[in-house]
Amino acid sequence: MAGNMLMGFLWCAIAGIGFGTNFLPVKKLDAGDGVFFSFCMSLGIMAVGLLGSFLAHTQESDAFAGMPSFKPYAMLGGVTWMLGNLMCPLIIKWIGLGLGLTVWDLTNMLVGWATGYFGLFRVPQEHAHVQWMNLLGISLATGSLFLFIQAKDAVETASEEKEEDLEERGEVEHAESMARHCDIPHRLRWLCGLVMALGAGVLFGYTFDPAIELANRPYHSKDQMDYVWSNFAGILLTGNIVFVLYVLFRGQKSYIPRAVVLPAMLSGAIWAVAQLAWFKANQELSMSVAFPIVASLPGIVAMVLGVFIFGELQTKWARIFALLGILVRVPGIALIALSGA
Numbered sequence: 001m002a003g004n005m006l007m008g009f010l011w012c013a014i015a016g017i018g019f020g021t022n023f024l025p026v027k028k029l030d031a032g033d034g035v036f037f038s039f040c041m042s043l044g045i046m047a048v049g050l051l052g053s054f055l056a057h058t059q060e061s062d063a064f065a066g067m068p069s070f071k072p073y074a075m076l077g078g079v080t081w082m083l084g085n086l087m088c089p090l091i092i093k094w095i096g097l098g099l100g101l102t103v104w105d106l107t108n109m110l111v112g113w114a115t116g117y118f119g120l121f122r123v124p125q126e127h128a129h130v131q132w133m134n135l136l137g138i139s140l141a142t143g144s145l146f147l148f149i150q151a152k153d154a155v156e157t158a159s160e161e162k163e164e165d166l167e168e169r170g171e172v173e174h175a176e177s178m179a180r181h182c183d184i185p186h187r188l189r190w191l192c193g194l195v196m197a198l199g200a201g202v203l204f205g206y207t208f209d210p211a212i213e214l215a216n217r218p219y220h221s222k223d224q225m226d227y228v229w230s231n232f233a234g235i236l237l238t239g240n241i242v243f244v245l246y247v248l249f250r251g252q253k254s255y256i257p258r259a260v261v262l263p264a265m266l267s268g269a270i271w272a273v274a275q276l277a278w279f280k281a282n283q284e285l286s287m288s289v290a291f292p293i294v295a296s297l298p299g300i301v302a303m304v305l306g307v308f309i310f311g312e313l314q315t316k317w318a319r320i321f322a323l324l325g326i327l328v329r330v331p332g333i334a335l336i337a338l339s340g341a
Contacts, residue, residue, distance in 0.1 A: 003283055003284035003285070004284050005284065005285065005340065007280075007284050008280075008281050008283075008284030008285035008289075008290060008340075009285075009293075009337060011277040011278070011280040011281035011284060011290075012277070012278075012281045012285070012290060012293045012294050012297065013297070014273070014274065014277035015274045015275070015277035015278040015281060015294045015297070016274075016293070016294055016296075016297025016298055016300075016301060017274070017297070017301055018270055018271065018273050018274025018275075018277065019271065019274045019294070019297070019298035019301075020297065020298035020299070020300070020301025020302045020305070021270060021301065021302075021305065022267050022268075022270035022271040022274060023267055024267075024305070025263040025264075025266040025267045025270070026260070026263045026264060026267050027310075029257075029259060029260055029263055030257070031089070031260060031264075032089075032255035032257070032260075033089055033090075033255055034085075034086065034088065034089035035086065035242060035243055035246045035254075035255070036243065036246075036254070036255060036256045036257070036260060036264075037260055037264045038082065038085055038086055038239055038242070038243075038264075039239045039240065039242070039243040040260060040261050040264035040265050040268070041239070041264045041265065041267055041268035041271070042082065042235050042236045042238075042239030042240070042268060043236070043239075043265050043268065044264070044265035044266060044267065044268025044269040044271075044272065045232050045235050045236065045268040045269070045271060045272040045275075046229075046232050046233065046235070046236040046272075047265075047268075047269065047272075048232075048268075048269045048272035048273060048276070049228055049229040049231075049232030049233075049272055049276075050067075050229055050232075052225070052228060052229075052272075052273075052276050053067050053068055053225065053226075053228055053229040054066075054067055056225045058221065058223045058225045058226045059221040059222060059223040059226060060221050060223070060226045061226070067229065068221070068225070068226035068227070068228075068229065068230075069226075070229075070230055070233070071211075071214060071226075071227055071230040072230070073210050073213075073214060074210050074211045074214060074227040074230035074231050074234070075210075075230055075231065075233050075234030075237065076210045076234060077206065077207040077208060077209060077210045077211055077231045077234060078207065078230075078231040078232055078233060078234025078235035078236075078237075078238065079234040079235070079237070079238045080203040080204075080206050080207055080234075081203065081204060081207040081234075081235060082234070082235045082238035082239055082242075083203055083238060084104070084199070084200035084201070084202075084203030084204045085200075086242060087196050087197075087199065087200045087203075088100070088104070088200060090193070090196065091104070091193050091196050091197045091200065093193075094189040094190065094192060094193030094196075095189075095190055095193035095194055095197065099149065099194075099197075100193065100197050101149075102145045102146065102148070102149045103194065103197035103198060103201060104197045104198070104200040104201040104204065105145060105201070105295065105299070106142060106145050106201065107197070107198050107200075107201020107202055107204075107205065108200075108201040108202075108204040108205045108295060109138075109141065109142070109205070109291065109292055109295035109296070110138075110142070110201075110205070111201060111202050111204075111205025111206065112204075112205040112208070112287055112291035112292075112295065113138055113287065113288055113291050113292050115205065115206075115209060115287055115291075116286055116287025116288035116289075116291065117134070117287075117288040120209075121206065121209045121213070122209075122213045123209050123212050123213055123216075123287070124212075124216050126286035126287060126288050127288065128286070128288050128289055128336075128339040128340055129339065129340060130338065130339045130340075131339070133335045133336070133338050133339035134288060134289070134335070134336055134339035134340075136332075136335050137292065137331075137332045137333065137334070137335030137336035137337075137339060138292050138332070138336065139332070140328050140329065140331055140332030140335065141292050141295070141296045141329055141332040141333065141336070143328055143332075144296070144299075144325045144326075144328040144329035144332060145299075145325075147321050147322075147324045147325035147328060148299055148303070148321070148322065148325040148329075150317075150318075150321040151303070151313060151318050151319070151321040151322035151325060152313070152318055205291075207231070208278070208279065208282055208287070210227075210231075211224055211227035211228075211230075211231055211279070212224075212282065212287070214227060215227070215283075222283075223283070224279040224280060224282060224283040225276070225279065225280070227279070228275075228276060228279055231279075232272065232275075278290070278294050281293075281294060285340055286340065289336055289337070289339060289340040292332075292333075292336045293333055293336055293337060296329055296332065296333050297333070299325075299329070300326055300329060300330070303322050303325075303326070307319070307322070
């Protein structure tokens, strides 16, 4: 085990709750194509990254006394995360939220788990102590995703089908269709969306690897907090570059609503707290244990909030599939946790 097991599970819980709630501030807002939203979100992320790095006592710096040194290589993880995040709106438009989220969530979890389990991307191999529990747990967590994808109301399904039908008939404005579909023929959209979802999941799963690789090099800090603000700087830089290119390309057609700014920054701040916790969870538990746990918790948190606070999943079958998904996922999480004991 890499560190303190109890603290590792606490960090996992914080990360799971944060990722399960970070989109609540923008739940009722239209994020459009997502570019401006991601840019504003990156501002909130960077603010928390700088504050957290200043407040934390790490191997390189004392709390309230300074910042860890900037590590350009650690930025790569932030760059890959933002690139994956920018793909998500287009993925959702092309293959739907349910399938898109399932594919990139599953790929993210498997890439992160496999990186630690097999030692990929120059990350040291980190076997769980009880390997059969770890493998069974990741299998159950994977299976639960396919149950959660079925947990949606009939009204939601009908709305998605209606939107697709309208687009097929050309009743959506041409400018909006251009932005959403990039003039790719309809028959290729599903395949392109699926490939993009797989790619986004790989990018999400890679985000911690540069920091972990650096921490295992000689004369480098072992504390993951020393790499956080460098990672977040990659997110901010990529968000800025893409936003500038977007405005230059789209001009007056750019979707830049003022109402999105503060909620998106708050969403980014919550996400950043969760990501900080995930950095620490990886350090305490190892990636092969922490990654599947953290990747599995947000879906449960979001599902519970959706049912009990926002009145989602009103139909019987939607709730049955949601319950089945939870009943499969929770034992999976427990097995993964016990595999590190």
